[in-house]
Amino acid sequence: MRRDVFQAIADPTRRAILLLIAAHAMTPNAIAEHFDSTRQAVSKHLKILTECELLKQKFTGREIYYEVNANKMKDIDKWLAQFRKIWETRFSQLDAVLAQLKQDKKK
Amino acid sequence: MRRDVFQAIADPTRRAILLLIAAHAMTPNAIAEHFDSTRQAVSKHLKILTECELLKQKFTGREIYYEVNANKMKDIDKWLAQFRKIWETRFSQLDAVLAQLKQDKKK
DNA sequence: ATTTTGCGAAACCGAATAGTTGCATATATA
DNA sequence: TATATATGCAACTATTCGGTTTCGCAAAAT
Structure with a gap:
C-alpha cells in the first residue's frame, strides 16, 4: 500500500503519537496508555507511521520500541x-519593480 | 465542518493546487485545466483549502481568484x-551527560 | 510445562472522502 | 433580451479510513 508522509500526519492521533515519542522511544502498550482507543487501533497507527518511515522500530526480545525518524520529518x-x-523570488521581483519605479521617478 | 490544515494537505491534488497558485492567484477554471479531474472536483478541493484558511478568495466580477494564505502555511x-x-533539548541533555562523563573521567 | 504478556494480522463496520453528473445563479457578451 | 461563461452546490457512488473484536504467535514469567 502506498504510504505518504502527508497522509500519515493528517490524523490527529498519529500527530500526537509522534509528539509523544519524539523525546524517547516507546513500546506500543506504553503509547496506547496515553490514548482512549484500543492498543490495536494504536498499533494500526504505528504501522502506518512505520510504513511511511516516520517511525523506526527497535526490537528487543518481544518488545518493540518505536522512535521518530527525524530525517523523514524533513x-x-x-x-x-x-x-x-x-515567495522569496516573488518578493525579489517586487523589489526589482519598486527599484525600477524609484529609478523612473528620478528621471 | 471542522477543517484541519493537516487533513487539507493530505491530498496530493490539493498540495499540487497550493504549489500551482503559490506564485500567483488563479481562477477555478484556470486551475482545473492543470488537472485530469473535473472542474467541480477541483472546486471541492478549493472549498476545503479555503475552509481551513490555506486559501483566500479575491472576487472580481463573476471570477474568483484563489491565492495561498502564506500566514496559514506557518x-x-x-x-x-x-x-x-x-530534539534540541534532548541533544543538550546528551551534551550534559557527555560532559559529566568527561568530568568523572578526570577524577 | 503452563500461564501470562506483548505484539501484529484479519475480519468486520460505520463514517468520511474524492470523484462524478446534474442543476441553479450571477455576470459578461452578442 | 437572449446566450454564453464562471462558479458553487446537491445528490449519488465507490473507496478509504479509523475503530473494534477476535485470533495467532513468540517471548517471559511462574
Missing part, C-alpha cells in the same frame, strides 16, 4: 521550503 | 518547530 520541511523559495 | 511549520525544540 520531508515535510522540504515541501514547505518550495513555498519559501517561490 | 501552522505546519509551527508544528514541526515542536520537534526541533524537543
Whole structure:
C-alpha cells in the first residue's frame, strides 16, 4: 500500500503519537496508555507511521520500541521550503519593480 | 465542518493546487485545466483549502481568484518547530551527560 | 510445562472522502 | 433580451479510513 508522509500526519492521533515519542522511544502498550482507543487501533497507527518511515522500530526480545525518524520529518520541511523559495523570488521581483519605479521617478 | 490544515494537505491534488497558485492567484477554471479531474472536483478541493484558511478568495466580477494564505502555511511549520525544540533539548541533555562523563573521567 | 504478556494480522463496520453528473445563479457578451 | 461563461452546490457512488473484536504467535514469567 502506498504510504505518504502527508497522509500519515493528517490524523490527529498519529500527530500526537509522534509528539509523544519524539523525546524517547516507546513500546506500543506504553503509547496506547496515553490514548482512549484500543492498543490495536494504536498499533494500526504505528504501522502506518512505520510504513511511511516516520517511525523506526527497535526490537528487543518481544518488545518493540518505536522512535521518530527525524530525517523523514524533513520531508515535510522540504515541501514547505518550495513555498519559501517561490515567495522569496516573488518578493525579489517586487523589489526589482519598486527599484525600477524609484529609478523612473528620478528621471 | 471542522477543517484541519493537516487533513487539507493530505491530498496530493490539493498540495499540487497550493504549489500551482503559490506564485500567483488563479481562477477555478484556470486551475482545473492543470488537472485530469473535473472542474467541480477541483472546486471541492478549493472549498476545503479555503475552509481551513490555506486559501483566500479575491472576487472580481463573476471570477474568483484563489491565492495561498502564506500566514496559514506557518501552522505546519509551527508544528514541526515542536520537534526541533524537543530534539534540541534532548541533544543538550546528551551534551550534559557527555560532559559529566568527561568530568568523572578526570577524577 | 503452563500461564501470562506483548505484539501484529484479519475480519468486520460505520463514517468520511474524492470523484462524478446534474442543476441553479450571477455576470459578461452578442 | 437572449446566450454564453464562471462558479458553487446537491445528490449519488465507490473507496478509504479509523475503530473494534477476535485470533495467532513468540517471548517471559511462574
